[in-house]
Structure formats: C-alpha cells, structure tokens
Amino acid sequence: MKALSIRGLTKTYRNGVQALSGIDLDVDEGDFFALLGPNGAGKTTTIGIIMSLVTKSGGAVSVFGHDIDRELDLAKSCIGLVPQEINFNQFEKVFTIIVNQAGFYGLPRRLALERAEKYLRQLQLWDRRDTIARSLSGGMKRRLMIARALVHEPRLLILDEPTAGVDIEIRRSMWSFLRSINAQGTTIILTTHYLEEAESLCRHIAIIDGGRIIVNDTMAGVIRKLAQETFVLNLREPIAEPPPLPGYAARMTDGHTLEVEVSKEQSLNDIFSRLSQGGIEVVSMRNKVNRLEELFMRLVESKGAAGAGRG
C-alpha cells in the first residue's frame, strides 16, 4: 500500500507565487524517503498541504488510501509531524505537551500517560518531564517534537528538517533512533539540508526545485547518476604547481592539497600511479562534498542554467 500518494499537486499563494506546479509523488509503506530541495523549492508547502496547514490550489493527496478532500481526519490520524519550527506551547511542561497531543489523537488518558513516558524515555527527556518547555536546549526541543509526533504511533512520520541546528552527537543519536522506528515499520519522510543525513538514512529520494520534482528514484539509483566526483588529496610534501594529470581537471588549493575531478569512466588507480611516478605521496583522501550534495548541486545548477537560457 502507498503510505502517501500525490497527484498533480499545485499551490499558488495569494501574492501570486506559484510554490508547486503539479507534483506527482508516491511513497511506499515502510519506506525511508528523502524529500530534498533548495530553500523555497516547495518542500514545506508540500508537507503543509498534506497536514492541512496550507490549502492546496489543485491536485489530490491521499494517505494510506484516505483522500484528504474526503477523509481528512482519518488521513491525519495516520500521520505524525515534526515541523521545521518550534510549535509547542513554550509555557507548558514537557510531559503535559506530550499527553495533550496524545489526547488530540484520541488516546485514552491512561494510554496517553504510558506512551508519553515511553517516548520521553526513548528520546532522553524523561528527566525533564516537569520542565517548562521554554527552558529546554535547542536539541531537547527538537527531540520533544519527535516524541510528540510519535506519541500516537503514526504509520507515517514526516520530519521537516528535524536536525537543523543540533550538534553532531545529537544528530547521530536521532539518526539511530529514526532507523529503529523505521525498522519497526513506520514509514518516514524526511526533508533535510544535511545531504549526508539523507544519503545515510533514506532508501528513496525525490528532489524538488521550483515547485517541480526533478528527480525521483532510489538513493542508489540517484548516486549512480553522479557522473563526476571531486576528490581532495592531501600530500605529504608540499608542491608548487599541480602535477601533470592529462584528462583530469586538477588544481591546488594550497601546497599540500590537490583537488581532482574524476568522471565515472576514469579511475583513481590511474591518478595514483601518475602521482607515484611523479614522486608525489598521498597521505589521505576524501570526497570534496558529500556525493549526494555534489549531485544535488549539479542538478539544481544545470536546471538554473537551463532556466536562464530559456529566460
């Protein structure tokens, strides 16, 4: 069954801005799905429409077979949302926020109390249950919103930039938690600016730009489309000029650091053997940017250039 099915979704705001120009998207039950795009691409508008926070201009959305035009409340009962911005009552206690949200989804009081404890413990907030939410740290507030979204154990969890502004340790622990939730059967849709996060967690990906889906594939399939990667090589001894590497675009960023662009048809072995012949020793190597990020930037840039050409 499709956890989410979107057909021909359009949105034009009152000021005339067309945020979505006809989106088609399917997310299978049990998937871990990334929805990526630059700022203003239409990600949050899409999520807003699914959650009825934004009124669509056209098209159809259904969640586990429940059309949002005909069965909005049943559709919403299947979803948990972790929004981009803090949107709980900052003057409430942590525990109260979770228990109230459980009530809004129809959980009887006793079950609401049990679930609130379960998810506050899982997200390491149980010790803070009596704290007024305003005084939590940024990372704790994010985790509180995840606990709140999970308290009714939704079949579909939508996270809109859940790790924005949290440190790497908390981000990694959130990843591990989300993986375990997904392994238990919850479908997850994630938007994020950290492309490493999407590559690490998600099995399918859609890239949205200018209100249109420009890529919709498996993560592996998308990565395979990456025709070229840039590697950063750290050299043991400094050199003044880039070594001769015919067929490769190479440049020095400083005496110890060489950047080389390598296409799919080329080989790293070839580069290493040429460098060895020149007496240049490489001590370490890394991708200049995350692979998905590279692809993302190329896609968005090429679309931008095509748009400029058209204009």
Added chain:
Amino acid sequence: MDAAAEGARTLARIRRVGFQTMMRREYGRIIRIWGQTLVPPAVTATLYFIIFGSLIGRRIGTMGGYDYMQYIAPGLIMMAIISNSYGNVVSSFFGAKFGKHIEEMLVAPLPNWLIVLGYVSGGVLRGLLVGVVVTIVTLFFTRIPVEHPLLVIASVLLTSVVFSLGGFFNAIFAKNFDQISWFPTFVLTPLIYLGGVFYSVSLLPSWAERLSYFNPILYMVNAFRHGFLGTSDVDLRFAFAVMAAFAAAMYAVVVTLMNRGTGIRE
C-alpha cells in the same frame, strides 16, 4: 468489520477524547493562572459593591422594587461572566496562534467545529467559575433571592457561549496583542455599562431607552436578573431568542472562517 464503520468509530473516539483533552487543558490553564483569571473579578466585584452598593446605593434607595445592591448584583455577576468568557477565548486562541501551537490541533484529526467547540467550552467554563466566585463575593454584601434557577443557568450558558464566540472571532482576525484588547475596551465595556447593569432602562430618556434595545447585552443582563429577582426590562422570550440567535449565527460564522483558514492557514 466494515472499514467505513471502523473509521466512523475511530473518529468518534478521537473526537470524544480530543474534546475532553481540550477541556482538561483549558481548566488547567484557568486554575494555573488563577491570579489572572479568578482573583481580579472578585476584587472588581468587591469594589463595585463597596462603592456603588454600600456608599452610593444607600442614597439611591430602591430600583425595580429591590434594594439597589440587590438590583445591581445580577448585573455585576453577568458583567464578570461576559468579560471573562470573552477574555478566556481571545487570549487562549490568540496565544495559540501567536505561539504557533495552534498547529498542534490543526494537524491533529480534529474537525474545525470541534476545535471551536473546545475553545468555547473553555470560555464557558471560565465564565461559570468566575460567576461562582463573584456570586460568593456578592453574598458577603447582600442576599439575593433565586426566583427561577433554570433561567439563571440558561442565561449564563447562552451569554457565555455568545461572548466566548465573540472572543474567538476577535482572535481569528487579531494580528497582534493590541488587536485583542481593542474590541473589549472600545466596544464590549461600553455595551456592558450601557446594558442595564446599574440601572433600569425605564429611567432613561425615551430616545436612550429605545436605543438601548439594540444592545444585546441588555437582554442578557435582564434575563439573568429575572432569574434571580423575577424582574426584567425586556420580554423574556424575546431575550432568549436574541441570545440563541446570536449564539447560532456566531458559531456558524466562526466555523466557516476556520474552514476557510482565515487567520490560521496559508
């Protein structure tokens, strides 16, 4: 089991528990900030009874066949109920909009008519609690008979529903805190004071008396006063019809605005 029947059962449970949760939250809020919700009406009523009841009222004598203190008591109770029902909903709903936590309810499977009902019930609850507090204060100053208890209850409920809906309407359109104090200051308070709380409209010049009949609060105060004292400036059936019509029309308008997303959705 039939999927449609199961869906209907699920929604019925969500709505029942959702409404209980809204009520529990509103009650918790009223009690938690009791210094802002329950104490000020008691202080205000005490001052009114001391100044208008004891000091000035003694020189006025009787009104409508009752001691002046007894005559103004129902009006003062109703005044507190009106302003607190209104104030509870306008501050609670606008606060939720301002702090964005209204989204907690908007993304939940709660229909708009139920969200409105939840907030309005919170306003009615505060109106009732404040009504009880002010009635207790009243009993320190005077004894008031209760001629028609059902009329007292019905007029309190209808009035607090109308003004809770008024608060909701104000909060939907308000964009800042100034805009939630504008209506109570410049419209509600004058209408309350000119609505026969402190006097019988029969004492007014005829043009002012006729004008007073356009003030809906006059009907509420008089219906309530009739419940206690058995005396009224207006026809009771007409008074209840006015209140019920206002309640039904305002509920329909507010739910329609919510469905259209006015003030809350893009």
